[in-house]
Every structure is written in C-alpha cells, then in structure tokens.
Amino acid sequence: MxxxxxxxxxxxxxxxxxxxxxxxxxxxxxxxxxxxxxxxxxxxxxxxxxxxxxxxxxxxxxxxxxxxxxxxxxxxxxxxxxxxxxxxxxxxxxxxxxxxxxxxxxxxxxxxxxxxxxxxxxxxxxxxxxxxxxxxxxxxxxxxxxxxxxxxxxxxLAFFDAIAPIVYFDSIDMSKAWMQSRYDKGETEEERTAYLNCPMDRDQYEAFIDALLAADKTEFHQGETAGYFDGCLPIEVMAERGRETLRFGPMKPIGLTNPHQPEVKPHAVVQLRRDNALGTLYNIVGFQTKMKYGAQTDVFRRIPGLENAGFARLGGIHRNTFxxxxxxxxxxxxxxxxxxxxxxxxxxxxxxxxxxxxxxxxxxxxxxxxxxxxxxxxxxxxxxxxxxxxxxxxxxxxxxxxxxxxxxxxxxxxxxxxxxxxxxxxxxxxxxxxxxxxxxxxxxxxxxxxxxx
Missing domain, CATH: 3.50.50.60 (FAD/NAD(P)-binding domain)
Structure with missing residues (x-):
C-alpha cells in the first residue's frame, strides 16, 4: 500500500x-x-x-x-x-x-x-x-x-513581525509621484518603471519623522518580551534608532530622478511596489508598522503624493513563534x-x-x-x-x-x-x-x- x-x-x-x-x-x-x-x-x-x-x-x-x-x-x-x-x-x-x-x-x-x-x-x-x-x-x-x-x-522562541500598508493607485497624486526603478534597473521599460516614488525635501522628512515618533503605537501584552526580526523592523523602530536611519534604509533617495523637478535631488524617497497585476494596488516598501490604524492614516498622508491616499489594508503587527x-x-x-x-x-x-x-x-x-x-x-x-x-x-x-x-x-x-x-x-x-x-x-x-x- x-x-x-x-x-x-x-x-x-x-x-x-x-x-x-x-x-x-x-x-x-x-x-x-x-x-x-x-x-x-x-x-x-x-x-x-x-x-x-x-x-x-x-x-x-x-x-x-x-x-x-x-x-x-x-x-x-x-x-x-x-x-x-x-x-x-x-x-x-x-x-x-x-x-x-x-x-x-x-x-x-x-x-x-x-x-x-x-x-x-x-x-x-x-x-x-x-x-x-x-x-x-x-x-x-x-x-x-x-x-x-x-x-x-x-x-x-518568539519575535514580532509587522505588515506594511497597501494603497489604492487611483488615490495617489501623480503630479508629485513618478514611476522609476532605482538606477533604472530592468531589461524592459515596464521593469525600469516598476516602482512608484514619492519625494520629500528636508523639512518634509523631518516633519514626517516627528509625526512617526509621536504616533500612537500598539502596545504589547504584559509578559510579551519577544524582539523583532531585523529584516522586518517596523519603521518607527528604525526611526527610534536615529533620525537618519530611514533615509539610509527604505527611504534612501539614491538612484532616482524626479521628472517633475529633475534639477532638485530629493532628501528622501518613499517607494511603493505594485501589489497586483491590474496595477490598482501598491504596497509601501519597507513600511511595516505597529502604529494604530488612526495614526497610520495621519502619518502616511504626510507623504507627498499620498495626501489623499485610500488604504486597501493598513499595517499591523503580530507575534511569530519558531x-x-x-x-x-x-x-x-x-x-x-x-x-x-x-x-x-x-x-x-x-x-x-x-x-x-x-x-x-x-x-x-x-x-x-x-x-x-x-x-x-x-x-x-x-x-x-x-x-x-x-x-x-x-x-x-x-x-x-x-x-x-x-x-x-x-x-x-x-x-x-x-x-x-x-x-x-x-x-x-x-x-x-x-x-x-x-x-x-x-x-x-x-x-x-x-x-x-
């Protein structure tokens, strides 16, 4: 048998x-x-x-x-x-x-x-x-x-893992955002324009970090002592490690040129990646978060191009075991x-x-x-x-x-x-x-x- x-x-x-x-x-x-x-x-x-x-x-x-x-x-x-x-x-x-x-x-x-x-x-x-x-x-x-x-x-053992939010494409202001893969990487035009980019100047970045640090976050239950997996840190945890951490991480501005202002180098860039074949949904790359839902919409709508963003899914945090x-x-x-x-x-x-x-x-x-x-x-x-x-x-x-x-x-x-x-x-x-x-x-x-x- x-x-x-x-x-x-x-x-x-x-x-x-x-x-x-x-x-x-x-x-x-x-x-x-x-x-x-x-x-x-x-x-x-x-x-x-x-x-x-x-x-x-x-x-x-x-x-x-x-x-x-x-x-x-x-x-x-x-x-x-x-x-x-x-x-x-x-x-x-x-x-x-x-x-x-x-x-x-x-x-x-x-x-x-x-x-x-x-x-x-x-x-x-x-x-x-x-x-x-x-x-x-x-x-x-x-x-x-x-x-x-x-x-x-x-x-x-256990660690906490976080989920990034997903945005409706038609709610993004493309007069501020643009499509480009970092360093124009890819063999086809579609691949070279696979990411959606939202630029920030220095003042916008500093205000974003302030809002991120001040936002209401999900608190762990008593007795939960697990840490985070470093490959999936919430953005607010990265920000707590230093105000420039995000700018050298998921918000790094290198390899990108804003066609709306090609002569101006962004201080930081938020990238979104297509989440479905229709191109109607985009997830915010590297923006795993433990912020409460209300705080997420307030903070993320500070990003240029996402002022009127509609969210198909907000971020969250959960406990993983291994x-x-x-x-x-x-x-x-x-x-x-x-x-x-x-x-x-x-x-x-x-x-x-x-x-x-x-x-x-x-x-x-x-x-x-x-x-x-x-x-x-x-x-x-x-x-x-x-x-x-x-x-x-x-x-x-x-x-x-x-x-x-x-x-x-x-x-x-x-x-x-x-x-x-x-x-x-x-x-x-x-x-x-x-x-x-x-x-x-x-x-x-x-x-x-x-x-x-």
Whole structure:
C-alpha cells in the first residue's frame, strides 16, 4: 500500500512539501485550519496565501543568495516558484507576485493532484503515530503551539513581525509621484518603471519623522518580551534608532530622478511596489508598522503624493513563534524526541517566503525518500538550500538562535578568493557556480536512488 503522509499547514512550506511528496508517489493529506480558524494576518482560506509582502526579493542567481535559492527550487520542480513565475509582476530585479491569483493557482494545483487530499480543520496536538510534517509557520495556533512546547520541553522562541500598508493607485497624486526603478534597473521599460516614488525635501522628512515618533503605537501584552526580526523592523523602530536611519534604509533617495523637478535631488524617497497585476494596488516598501490604524492614516498622508491616499489594508503587527531548531531537529528535519514528525518552514527558524518554501521542498522530499526505503541525505552546505538546513540543524549557536534569511555568510568559503568589498562580485559568482554544480549533482543522485528503489 502506498505510504500516507500528513502535512499540517497549507502555507508556502506545507504546500511545497505536499507537492514534492505527492510527485514522489506518496498519498498526502494536507490539513489547513483556515478559513474555519483564522489568523491575525490571513484574509482567505487559500493555500500559499502571501501575507506580509508580495515580493520574493531578488531573482539574481549569480550575485544574490535568495536568487540562487529561487534557481535551486526551479531546478527541483518547485510548485511555489512555478506559480510565482506564472503570476510575476514588474519589480525591477526582484520577483514580485500578484498575490491572489498566485494563491489560487497553488490551491488549484494541489487540489487537482491525484495524490493530494486537502482536509479543513485545526490540528490541536502532536500525533503519536503515522508520518507527519508540521509546517504551520510563525502563526501556529495556540493549542498546537502549546503541544509543541510540551513535547520539546522548552519554550518556543518568539519575535514580532509587522505588515506594511497597501494603497489604492487611483488615490495617489501623480503630479508629485513618478514611476522609476532605482538606477533604472530592468531589461524592459515596464521593469525600469516598476516602482512608484514619492519625494520629500528636508523639512518634509523631518516633519514626517516627528509625526512617526509621536504616533500612537500598539502596545504589547504584559509578559510579551519577544524582539523583532531585523529584516522586518517596523519603521518607527528604525526611526527610534536615529533620525537618519530611514533615509539610509527604505527611504534612501539614491538612484532616482524626479521628472517633475529633475534639477532638485530629493532628501528622501518613499517607494511603493505594485501589489497586483491590474496595477490598482501598491504596497509601501519597507513600511511595516505597529502604529494604530488612526495614526497610520495621519502619518502616511504626510507623504507627498499620498495626501489623499485610500488604504486597501493598513499595517499591523503580530507575534511569530519558531523552534530552537539546533537543539530540537536533526539533519533530516525530524523532531529528535519524536522522529515520526518533521518540521518545515518558518517555524524551523528560517525567515522569508522562499526560505520557508525551500524547507518545505526538502522536508517533502526527505519524507518521501524515507517512506519509500531510499533515505535522502541533506544537500551539500555549499548549496543555498543546504546552507540553510545546515544552519538551523546545528550550524547556528543555540543560545542566540534567531530567524535567518539565506545569505552568503552561511556558505563555506571558496579558497583563494579576495575578501572585502573589492572581491565580493567574484566571490559571490564563485559561490553560485559551486552551488549550481553541487545542487545539480544532489538532484541527480536523488533521482538515481529513486530509480533503483
């Protein structure tokens, strides 16, 4: 009888794990609690719903680690990357996605797969038998989170994550704003004009910072001591670190020329990125926030061009949880105390849509290999996927473990290359060339083992 695998959570990781395992011949039951049981951030019951952003970040697979991760997942027949490519939006060198059609396609593909059965309902405890992947993400339900904590004997670590607001395009004053990607990056005119820019002079910037610092913010509940993930800091937290922090971060004015005043260099620039294929919605890039709703509209309408902005969604903040994976999970992503259970996605301590999906891809393949009698080793740490799994399952220091995006700092060095900024381009190219060769070899070895089984 064909083995059956249960997967809890229909986000990026769970959807990818289900796809990989089903394509390997397993019968897959995908458990998703939405829409019956909602979360703070989700709005639908679709599988693969995008929440905080609609961007998969850089798609450059020669100079960027997340772009390399894109490449590896495409080579492995990844569902998430295929659906992202089908619903790609212009975003310069980044991979941005039309989020609703993307999630609908993920849902349709999985529901149509003959080896996949999607079951609605919340899983409230850890199963004691069978074969399972827990891919519930950072918004794991309270009941399941408590069950995981009880099993591991340790409190799950936590951090706060924030969501950026989305603006209706037709409410933006284009006599002040303009369309341009930074440094005109992109191969087509559409890509070179993928971002909407709102300029500020010095006085406007200083007034904006004052309003931002004075605005009412969401307060944490008593006893909540989690910090923030540095890759998704609320803008007011960045502003508190120094008045110039935003101007050297998401509001940096470099690489942009205002066609309304080409002779005037903006002091700061707020960028918005298209959020859907129709171009009717734009999200404010890097403007994650914990401001209360009323304060958000007051502060954001101080931005030139957004004085009359209409908001399709305001920003917000929520508490994320993740495991101390270096102490709890083995190299096969199995829970050491209950090896019939694997974990995948952001709950393992990777950060980002792509990283989450990559751990789902790996967990699905590893589960399928184990259940069909052909155990699969983790990919080499010289690959993007392998570097991530090595980091979370033992490469990181357990005492200070925090969510991590993929980056070249996780890769073993390539001997004989220059250090510093001067040699960075050659070093990154060497990392990606080595990773592509090693990933191709790992995939070929896995395919050969499957054929022999």
């Amino acid at each position: 064909t083995p059956e695998l249960h997967i809890v959570g229909g986000g990026m990781a769970g959807s990818e794990a289900a796809w990989q395992a089903a394509n390997a011949g397993l019968r897959v039951v995908l458990h998703e609690m939405r829409p019956g049981v909602g979360t703070f951030a989700h709005q639908t019951g679709l599988l693969g719903e995008m929440v905080c952003s609609n961007s998969f970040r850089s798609d450059d697979n020669e100079q960027n680690a997340v772009g390399l991760l894109h490449w590896e997942m495409r080579q492995a027949g990844g569902l998430i990357m295929d659906c992202a490519d089908r619903h790609r939006l212009p975003a310069g060198g980044a991979l941005a996605v039309d989020r609703d059609p993307f999630a609908q396609t993920v849902t349709d593909r999985l529901r149509a797969h003959p080896n996949v059965r999607v079951e609605a309902g919340e899983i409230t405890g850890l199963p004691r038998d069978g074969h399972w992947i827990i891919a519930t993400g950072p918004l794991t339900s309270s009941a399941l989170g408590q069950a995981i904590a009880a099993e591991t004997g340790a409190d799950a 495991l101390n994976s270096p102490t709890l999970i083995d190299a096969q992503l199995r829970l050491r105390s209950a090896p019939h259970i694997r974990f995948a996605g952001q709950i393992t301590g990777v950060e980002g849509y792509v990283e989450s999906a990559a751990m789902g891809l790996l967990a699905g393949r590893m589960a399928a290999a184990e259940l069909t009698g052909r155990p699969l080793d983790a990919p080499p740490p010289t690959t993007a996927t392998g570097a991530l799994v090595t980091h979370i399952t033992g490469g990181a220091e357990a005492k200070t473990f925090q969510p991590m995006n993929v980056n070249f700092g996780l890769f073993p060095p390539v001997a004989g290359l220059k250090g510093g900024r001067r040699g960075r381009k050659d070093r990154y190219k060497a990392y990606t060339d080595r990773a592509k060769a090693d990933w191709t070899g790992w995939l070929a070895g896995a395919a050969l083992d499957a054929a022999r089984a």
